[in-house]
Amino acid sequence: MTKVLVVDDEPALVRALRVNLAAHDYDVTIAYDGRSALKRTAQDHPDVVILDLGLPDIDGSEVIDGIRGWSAVPIIVLSARDQEREKVTALDAGADDFVTKPFGMDELLARVRAAARRAQPNDDEPAIVTDDFVVDLAATVVRRSDGTEVRLTPTEWQLLEALVRDRGRLVTSQQLLRQVWGPQYEHERHYLRVFIAQLRRKLEPDPSQPRYIRTEAGMGYRFIG
Amino acid sequence: MTKVLVVDDEPALVRALRVNLAAHDYDVTIAYDGRSALKRTAQDHPDVVILDLGLPDIDGSEVIDGIRGWSAVPIIVLSARDQEREKVTALDAGADDFVTKPFGMDELLARVRAAARRAQPNDDEPAIVTDDFVVDLAATVVRRSDGTEVRLTPTEWQLLEALVRDRGRLVTSQQLLRQVWGPQYEHERHYLRVFIAQLRRKLEPDPSQPRYIRTEAGMGYRFIG
DNA sequence: TGGGACCGTAAGGAATTCGTCAGGATCCGG
DNA sequence: CCGGATCCTGACGAATTCCTTACGGTCCCA
Numbered sequence: 107m108t109k110v111l112v113v114d115d116e117p118a119l120v121r122a123l124r125v126n127l128a129a130h131d132y133d134v135t136i137a138y139d140g141r142s143a144l145k146r147t148a149q150d151h152p153d154v155v156i157l158d159l160g161l162p163d164i165d166g167s168e169v170i171d172g173i174r175g176w177s178a179v180p181i182i183v184l185s186a187r188d189q190e191r192e193k194v195t196a197l198d199a200g201a202d203d204f205v206t207k208p209f210g211m212d213e214l215l216a217r218v219r220a221a222a223r224r225a226q227p228n229d230d231e232p233a234i235v236t237d238d239f240v241v242d243l244a245a246t247v248v249r250r251s252d253g254t255e256v257r258l259t260p261t262e263w264q265l266l267e268a269l270v271r272d273r274g275r276l277v278t279s280q281q282l283l284r285q286v287w288g289p290q291y292e293h294e295r296h297y298l299r300v301f302i303a304q305l306r307r308k309l310e311p312d313p314s315q316p317r318y319i320r321t322e323a324g325m326g327y328r329f330i331g
Numbered sequence: 332m333t334k335v336l337v338v339d340d341e342p343a344l345v346r347a348l349r350v351n352l353a354a355h356d357y358d359v360t361i362a363y364d365g366r367s368a369l370k371r372t373a374q375d376h377p378d379v380v381i382l383d384l385g386l387p388d389i390d391g392s393e394v395i396d397g398i399r400g401w402s403a404v405p406i407i408v409l410s411a412r413d414q415e416r417e418k419v420t421a422l423d424a425g426a427d428d429f430v431t432k433p434f435g436m437d438e439l440l441a442r443v444r445a446a447a448r449r450a451q452p453n454d455d456e457p458a459i460v461t462d463d464f465v466v467d468l469a470a471t472v473v474r475r476s477d478g479t480e481v482r483l484t485p486t487e488w489q490l491l492e493a494l495v496r497d498r499g500r501l502v503t504s505q506q507l508l509r510q511v512w513g514p515q516y517e518h519e520r521h522y523l524r525v526f527i528a529q530l531r532r533k534l535e536p537d538p539s540q541p542r543y544i545r546t547e548a549g550m551g552y553r554f555i556g
Numbered sequence: 557t558g559g560g561a562c563c564g565t566a567a568g569g570a571a572t573t574c575g576t577c578a579g580g581a582t583c584c585g586g
Numbered sequence: 587c588c589g590g591a592t593c594c595t596g597a598c599g600a601a602t603t604c605c606t607t608a609c610g611g612t613c614c615c616a
Contacts, residue, residue, distance in 0.1 A: 259592055276471035297594080299574060306575095314575090323573065323602050324485040325471070484603055520562090522605080528564060539564090548562070548613090 108222050109133045111152035113143040113169070114184065115162050123156065126211050132218070140164030144172045147179065148288025151264065154221045156214075157201070158184040159192050166192060170199035176289045180221035184209075234270055234331050236318060238311055241270050248309070256308050261286060265301050266309075269319065269329040278326035302327060333447050334358040336377035338368040338394070339409065340387050348381065351436050357443070365389030369397045372404065379446045381439075382426070383409040384417050391417060392424040399425040405446035409434075422550060428501050445499035459495055459556055461543060463536055466495050473534070481533050486511060490526050491534075494544065494554040503551035527552060 110132045112123050120136055127134045135150055137143040140161045147155060155173065159166035170181055183196045183204040196204065202224075203217050233242040239256065240249045246263065248256040258266065264286045269277055279298055283291050291297065302321070306313040320328045335357045337348050345361055352359045360375055362368040365386045372380060380398065384391035395406055408421045408429040418429055427449070428442050458467040464475045471488065473481040483491065489511045494502055504523055508516050516522065527546070531538040545553045 261593070274470055274472075294594095295573080296596090299576085300594080303575060303577095321574070322471075324604095325488070486604070524563060525565085525605085528566095531564095546563070 107131060107133045108154065109135065109150060109152040110218065111135045111137060111143065111146055111150065111155045113137045113140070113155065113161070114158040115139060115160070116158070119158075122211070123214075126215065127218070130215060138162075140166070140169040140172075143169055144288070147173050147177065148290075149260075151177075152179060154218055155179055155181045156184065156218070157181055157196075159196060160186065167195045167199040170196060170201055174200040176284050180224060182214075182217050182221055234273060236331055238318075239309060241266065243267060243270065258305075258308065261301055262305055262308070265298075266305055269327060270331075273329040273331045276322055276326055276328050280326075282326065298327075332356065332358045333379065334360065334375060334377040335443065336360045336362060336368070336371055336375065336380045338362045338365070338380065338386070339383040340364060340385070341383070344383075347436070348439075351440065352443070355440060363387075365391075365394040365397075368394055372398050372402060376402075377404060379443055380404055380406045381409065381443070382406055384421060385411065392420045395421060395424040395426055405449055407439075407442050407446055419550065422501075422503055423505075441499060445497075449497060449500065459498060461556055463543075464534060466491065468492060468495065483530075483533065486526055487530055487533070490523075491530055494552060495556075498554045498556045501547055501551055501553045505551075507551060523552075 108131075110127055112120060112127070112134060114120050114123070114136075115138050120138075124134050124136065135146055135152065137146045140163050143155075143157070143161075146152070157166060157169060161169070166183065170183075173179065173181065180202045181200065183201045184207060185192060185196070185204055186207050202221060205214055205217060233240050233244075238251055240251075242249070248258060248266070250256060265282065268282055268285045279295050280292050282298060283294060286301075287294065287297060302319060303313075306316050306319055310316050310318060318330055320330060322328055333356075335352055337345060337352070337359060339345050339348070339361075340363050345363075349359050349361065360371055360377065362371045365388050368380075368382070368386075371377075382391060382394060386394070391408065395408075398404065398406065405427040406425070408418065408426045409432060410418050410421070410429055411432050418431075421429065427446055430439055430442055458465050458469075462476070464473055464481065466473050473483060473491070475481060490507065493507055493510045504520050505517050507523060508519060511526075512519065512522060527544060528538070531541050531544055535541050535543060543555055545555060547553055
């Protein structure tokens with residue numbers, strides 16, 4: 107399901123957006139200020155971000171900067187008619203589209219559809235098959251050879267996805283931390299150790315002798331398919 | 332077409348260079364002294380400069396200085412055997428490689444090829460293949476011909492990467508130390524000896540007779556693909 | 557022939573990095 | 587408001603990597 111993050115501090119507008127988006131089968135998350143917007147983006151990896159420029163804490167284009175530092179997620183900007191200058195700044199910062207308030211819900215939905223379509227150049231990725239399990243990136247599923255499904259938490263999945271997408275290649279600790287936790291957690295290598303261990307417990311035949319998720323001491327990890 | 336500027340005052344050598352380079356489809360220009368060498372470089376923007384150290388007017392390293400003031404064009408230095416000191420000075424001044432006279436034309440042509448390749452940085456880096464192993468810079472992997480993977484530590488990898496990226500070309504100890512350990516370790520040449528030895532142990536078929544990682548006494552090391 | 561400069565090799569302890577466990581905080585759905 | 591799942595955090599032993607020291611060899615030149 108397409109995940110949409112709505113960043114806005116007007117309760118009435120938020121409610122309207124949530125209802126209408128949910129009615130069209132979008133998975134909606136709300137953030138009421140820039141700070142939590144950045145956090146949510148890093149955690150949830152939404153497919154589209156709808157961002158109101160008039161936020162209480164941070165300037166809108168700073169939010170865009172923060173997201174663009176590490177993610178290419180489409181950003182649709184909501185702006186009032188008297189915010190022409192901010193609009194330009196936002197587009198410069200890397201916004202993809204903007205809608206002027208007041209706006210019709212149909213127009214916004216059309217923009218969201220377009221953005222989501224652009225975001226998923228869906229070249230259907232084949233599942234990655236190993237001797238012990240199958241990773242289906244498209245379906246977000248890991249299945250063991252005996253048919254049972256492996257239960258992964260959201261963080262575990264994101265980590266596995268990052269490793270599997272670059273399978274065969276070394277993925278540095280920095281890259282993993284940025285992709286899974288967000289750029290500000292670049293140095294928290296301890297997170298990695300903990301979650302790599304959990305992935306190994308769930309996937310490796312012998313977690314103490316990892317075969318698929320290899321560690322490259324001092325550099326990062328590598329998935330061997 | 333690759334343009335080569337030859338700076339030399341010995342008519343016989345100049346003739347030999349012109350013929351051989353032209354036969355390999357290089358566009359050759361000649362300068363007989365340092366002054367006109369600087370002028371030609373500024374006007375013609377050659378892709379490679381071949382510079383003889385024994386010039387009539389200016390000292391060789393001054394010519395290098397003059398060029399390096401505004402251009403990063405690769406400079407290959409020709410030097411006689413009794414010009415050890417000038418060689419080092421030239422490399423420090425920013426020369427890229429050197430060839431000691433008398434030299435084989437094949438050797439010089441190989442150096443020119445390496446210099447030209449370095450001048451035109453390639454976007455996608457293909458793996459470097461030798462008779463005994465394959466270095467895949469993108470994946471951060473070294474694989475032996477029998478399929479086994481070579482385990483390298485971070486420092487060993489950085490060192491190998493620095494050498495392989497400039498394969499065929501001499502890389503001075505200074506450059507290696509700066510790239511791998513940082514500028515403040517420029518003089519710790521012993522680090523190099525230790526880690527070069529480890530690389531050879533892991534890569535060379537006969538570490539006591541290095542074939543791929545050659546040492547250039549007093550200057551640095553060179554990777555031969 | 558002796559000394560100096562440079563290079564190669566080996567080995568051990570210091571420092572960093574990794575794996576693991578477990579308790580507590582936080583979030584979310586009922 | 588509660589229970590369960592998930593995530594963060596701290597602690598500690600194990601493993602890995604790095605730096606340092608020591609010694610032997612070669613080459614060149616006084």
